[in-house]
Amino acid sequence: MPSSQRIFVDAVAKYCLARRITVEVKSDGWLIVMQRGERRHLAFGYDVGLNSAAAHQIANDKAATAEVLQCFGVPCIPHTLFLGPKLAAYAPASGSWETMLRLLAEHPTGLVVKPNEGTSGDGVVRVTTRLALELAVGRILAVYPSLAISPYVEIEDEVRVVLVDDLPVVVYSKERPFVIGDGSHSLIELALAATPAGRRSAVLSGLIAELGRGGLDAIVPAGERRILNWRHNLDFGARPVLLKHGETRDACIEIAIKAARAIGIRFGSIDVVRTGGTWRILEINAGVKMEALSRSHPELVYAAYEAALDRVFA
Numbered sequence: 001m002p003s004s005q006r007i008f009v010d011a012v013a014k015y016c017l018a019r020r021i022t023v024e025v026k027s028d029g030w031l032i033v034m035q036r037g038e039r040r041h042l043a044f045g046y047d048v049g050l051n052s053a054a055a056h057q058i059a060n061d062k063a064a065t066a067e068v069l070q071c072f073g074v075p076c077i078p079h080t081l082f083l084g085p086k087l088a089a090y091a092p093a094s095g096s097w098e099t100m101l102r103l104l105a106e107h108p109t110g111l112v113v114k115p116n117e118g119t120s121g122d123g124v125v126r127v128t129t130r131l132a133l134e135l136a137v138g139r140i141l142a143v144y145p146s147l148a149i150s151p152y153v154e155i156e157d158e159v160r161v162v163l164v165d166d167l168p169v170v171v172y173s174k175e176r177p178f179v180i181g182d183g184s185h186s187l188i189e190l191a192l193a194a195t196p197a198g199r200r201s202a203v204l205s206g207l208i209a210e211l212g213r214g215g216l217d218a219i220v221p222a223g224e225r226r227i228l229n230w231r232h233n234l235d236f237g238a239r240p241v242l243l244k245h246g247e248t249r250d251a252c253i254e255i256a257i258k259a260a261r262a263i264g265i266r267f268g269s270i271d272v273v274r275t276g277g278t279w280r281i282l283e284i285n286a287g288v289k290m291e292a293l294s295r296s297h298p299e300l301v302y303a304a305y306e307a308a309l310d311r312v313f314a
Contacts, residue, residue: 011305046287055264059286072262076281084141110152115144161256181220188216
């Protein structure tokens with residue numbers, strides 16, 4: 001999809017046209033210039049311009065976010081920063097490999113290695129061996145200037161809370177794709193039958209990375225539930241499920257607001273995960289991307305961007 005056709009661009013354009021705000025879409029949709037009277041305002045990427053530069057950079061830096069949240073006592077998944085060759089001048093003299101190996105030894109269930117400033121689950125890899133760690137680190141640092149490593153934890157639920165000045169405008173859980181075995185079909189056959197054509201590439205690539213091609217041919221016992229991807233990303237096949245009012249929704253909103261205040265984010269999406277029965281912050285995104293959600297709930301996406309733009313032009 002061309003950048004200019006993103007729902008973010010459409011939402012900003014519709015908002016401005018309805019309120020007689022002049023709008024110009026530049027750079028194939030990545031830059032939007034808005035003007036009302038003498039006031040000019042810019043939106044870039046998925047950022048409407050509500051957040052300060054410092055808050056935006058911290059939120060998009062996974063390791064920095066974890067550090068800040070820990071300072072303010074907000075429960076979170078720890079992320080450790082490692083710099084690549086392009087930033088070697090700022091790396092510790094002792095190097096990073098021994099520290100990575102120590103983390104692997106401390107977490108026998110594995111580590112999650114990811115670009116420190118990546119989005120949408122791109123480049124995220126789970127590793128359990130020294131060789132897998134080495135390969136993951138090499139691949140990520142060949143593309144990105146730095147990476148973050150966090151302990152792998154069994155995530156029972158993941159919820160995204162989109163906030164505008166502490167107001168929860170969108171709250172949904174991410175339901176990972178799964179199949180139920182029938183005792184006669186293989187995992188790959190069940191996965192293909194259950195996955196829409198447009199999502200098969202993402203779902204199957206995750207399965208291959210997790211199980212290897214041999215695991216896909218195994219027959220799934222009747223009645224057994226198999227998760228098709230350990231990640232909760234919508235771009236990898238997860239389905240957004242709006243949360244009804246209740247204890248879970250309230251708990252996620254409460255911790256998301258604490259995280260947003262700690263970082264200083266006015267408009268952002270906060271990923272909250274439940275591990276061992278406890279809610280913790282996984283990540284914060286200052287650029288609010290909702291393309292996947294718009295496929296099922298476009299009205300909520302428009303409402304969220306509208307609420308943010310109302311603050312801009314208040």
